[in-house]
Amino acid sequence: MIRFENVTKKYGSKDKPAVDNLDLHIEEGEICILVGPSGCGKTTTMKMINRLIKQTSGKIFIGGKDIDAIDPIKLRLGIGYVIQGIGLFPHMTIEDNIATVPLEKGWDKQRISKRVDELLELVELAPDEYRKKRPSNLSGGQKQRVGVARALAADPPVMLMDEPFGALDPITRSRLQNEFLHIQEKLKKTIVFVTHDIDEAIKMGDKIAVMRDGNIVQFGTPYEILSNPADEFVSDLIGGNSTLKMMHLITCEKAMRVPFVVSQEEEIENILQSAQDRRIKILAVTDSSQRLVGFAEYKNLVNHHGKIGSIMKKVTNTVDVRMTLQDALSEMFSFGSKFVFVADHQRKVKGILNIDDLLKAVSEDEKNTDAMA
Amino acid sequence: MKKTQTPWRSLVNILLPVLLLALAIGFSYFVVQFPQDKVVERFVSYKKIMQLSRQHIYMVLVSSGLAIATSVPLGIFITRPKYKRIAPKVIDIVNIGQTIPSLAVVALFVGFLGIGARTAIFALWIYSLLPILNNTLAGILEVDPSIIESAKGMGMTPSRILARVELPLALPIIIAGIRTAITINIGSAILAAFIGAGGLGDFIIAGNNVNRWQILVLGASLPAFMAILADHLFTLLEKRISNYYTF
Numbered sequence: 001m002i003r004f005e006n007v008t009k010k011y012g013s014k015d016k017p018a019v020d021n022l023d024l025h026i027e028e029g030e031i032c033i034l035v036g037p038s039g040c041g042k043t044t045t046m047k048m049i050n051r052l053i054k055q056t057s058g059k060i061f062i063g064g065k066d067i068d069a070i071d072p073i074k075l076r077l078g079i080g081y082v083i084q085g086i087g088l089f090p091h092m093t094i095e096d097n098i099a100t101v102p103l104e105k106g107w108d109k110q111r112i113s114k115r116v117d118e119l120l121e122l123v124e125l126a127p128d129e130y131r132k133k134r135p136s137n138l139s140g141g142q143k144q145r146v147g148v149a150r151a152l153a154a155d156p157p158v159m160l161m162d163e164p165f166g167a168l169d170p171i172t173r174s175r176l177q178n179e180f181l182h183i184q185e186k187l188k189k190t191i192v193f194v195t196h197d198i199d200e201a202i203k204m205g206d207k208i209a210v211m212r213d214g215n216i217v218q219f220g221t222p223y224e225i226l227s228n229p230a231d232e233f234v235s236d237l238i239g240g241n242s243t244l245k246m247m248h249l250i251t252c253e254k255a256m257r258v259p260f261v262v263s264q265e266e267e268i269e270n271i272l273q274s275a276q277d278r279r280i281k282i283l284a285v286t287d288s289s290q291r292l293v294g295f296a297e298y299k300n301l302v303n304h305h306g307k308i309g310s311i312m313k314k315v316t317n318t319v320d321v322r323m324t325l326q327d328a329l330s331e332m333f334s335f336g337s338k339f340v341f342v343a344d345h346q347r348k349v350k351g352i353l354n355i356d357d358l359l360k361a362v363s364e365d366e367k368n369t370d371a372m373a
Numbered sequence: 374m375k376k377t378q379t380p381w382r383s384l385v386n387i388l389l390p391v392l393l394l395a396l397a398i399g400f401s402y403f404v405v406q407f408p409q410d411k412v413v414e415r416f417v418s419y420k421k422i423m424q425l426s427r428q429h430i431y432m433v434l435v436s437s438g439l440a441i442a443t444s445v446p447l448g449i450f451i452t453r454p455k456y457k458r459i460a461p462k463v464i465d466i467v468n469i470g471q472t473i474p475s476l477a478v479v480a481l482f483v484g485f486l487g488i489g490a491r492t493a494i495f496a497l498w499i500y501s502l503l504p505i506l507n508n509t510l511a512g513i514l515e516v517d518p519s520i521i522e523s524a525k526g527m528g529m530t531p532s533r534i535l536a537r538v539e540l541p542l543a544l545p546i547i548i549a550g551i552r553t554a555i556t557i558n559i560g561s562a563i564l565a566a567f568i569g570a571g572g573l574g575d576f577i578i579a580g581n582n583v584n585r586w587q588i589l590v591l592g593a594s595l596p597a598f599m600a601i602l603a604d605h606l607f608t609l610l611e612k613r614i615s616n617y618y619t620f
Contacts, residue, residue, distance in 0.1 A: 076526060081527050087517075089537075091541045
């Protein structure tokens with residue numbers, strides 16, 4: 001979809017090019033992460049795609065077309081663009097911000113208004129509440145959602161994202177990353193994503209290009225980068241604990257166990273035996289519409305009578321099936337529990353994870369990759 | 374900026390213009406109805422006050438209007454990417470220019486253009502170019518570069534970026550420049566009387582010549598009321614626009 005051929009960018013009269021004879025092929029529908037320390041040329045590389053920066057030599061193709069042959073305005077209108085610090089227009093409402101590209105493209109009012117609603121729903125901001133607000137009334141996370149919605153407005157096949165989640169606190173960042181991956185699952189855009197955060201790269205990337213001094217040091221899937229770093233620079237960038245980082249790559253769905261689910265109306269006596277047989281330690285307790293409301297520990301069942309609901313403890317935190325093991329781990333840490341339930345968005349229990357499950361999943365995964373290599 | 378407008382504040386906003394108008398009319402009434410003596414009576418009449426006020430306002434409006442029409446486009450021109458580098462230097466020069474006393478400017482142009490309203494308007498125009506240009510430059514340069522870059526990256530043309538992003542964001546600051554220029558102009562237009570262009574300065578010269586305080590104070594107070602009023606109204610406009618943006 002996007003192809004760099006011998007692309008070099010020199011700034012002014014400096015001897016050392018910012019991007020040096022770069023070859024890169026980004027497949028359609030993939031998220032390609034450009035990662036590296038500051039000054040490695042990752043942002044320059046990205047900005048050459050929408051011609052915000054003109055390459056000194058070499059060619060860049062999008063969908064087989066040489067971008068130098070396309071009018072820059074037309075080119076940019078067809079590429080979504082999200083930058084760090086968001087760049088929302090402070091004097092415009094959220095609605096007008098999102099409508100920027102459709103307006104430039106000359107869509108009619110009705111179509112724009114419909115599209116704005118669609119996008120706000122996509123990024124999980126209630127249209128009626130947020131359409132008329134201004135950026136200064138939103139939190140950092142909400143602004144970033146609007147930034148993504150704005151970039152998606154005219155449904156461009158290609159998106160460029162420059163540290164889009166960089167300025168957010170870790171919890172918000174992780175949530176937005178998950179939501180964005182979820183959106184991408186449906187939309188299948190070709191995305192070039194710049195970050196200096198290797199964890200983000202591993203989590204978000206289908207492919208990762210590790211850059212240094214204007215060159216690509218290693219290009220491959222997150223697995224390849226983690227399990228087989230090309231040189232010392234890459235392994236330093238990954239840092240010590242690649243096992244822990246593998247957790248970014250495995251979804252909860254893959255590692256979770258089937259939980260023991262009981263209704264809160266159930267009598268303790270009726271389930272005691274089967275729980276004992278299956279050596280269940282934690283029981284998931286649901287309400288009449290099968291939504292998770294709490295949990296009960298087996299050791300507490302033994303001395304009690306009556307309904308499960310009477311000894312149940314409440315559960316507030318769950319992880320989604322699509323979240324990664326890393327999310328599950330931090331959820332456990334932040335709530336100080338040894339397990340976490342996996343649930344869907346209607347709070348129906350899908351599985352349970354504890355620390356052992358996480359470690360097992362990661363070590364099995366490593367074995368598989370080793371076998372493949 | 375959060376909205377801090379209390380009912381008390383909005384009452385002041387309405388009362389101040391009313392008070393200024395009442396003071397101007399009241400003092401004019403006092404001088405015309407109760408003149409010190411025959412000399413004052415001969416110099417001051419309602420007709421004379423209206424005529425000189427009209428001249429005064431006319432000179433201010435024409436010169437300020439011309440200044441807006443020249444400074445704003447010039448400011449926009451200098452802040453285009455091609456010339457953006459020289460913009461800070463232009464601001465420096467403009468600031469030096471503003472230290473020249475207005476009387477000197479007026480006197481200077483009599484040499485070229487002779488006496489009369491045209492010369493006065495020309496001098497006032499030159500003098501009010503600077504604050505408006507200064508603020509247009511500052512307003513546009515202050516727009517966060519990341520906002521402009523994201524506009525450019527999304528495919529907005531330079532003229533659309535100017536119209537939809539740069540100018541709206543710079544507007545409160547440009548309005549502040551216009552406010553400064555008009556307020557200064559109302560005061561400086563008094564000097565027009567020295568070159569035979571009329572205006573409320575006539576009262577000051579006359580009052581000084583015949584040594585009558587009533588005429589003198591009338592000539593000094595009416596422009597002062599006007600200046601405070603103009604300043605007040607433009608401040609309200611500025612606040613309204615920036616509130617609109619931050620809400």
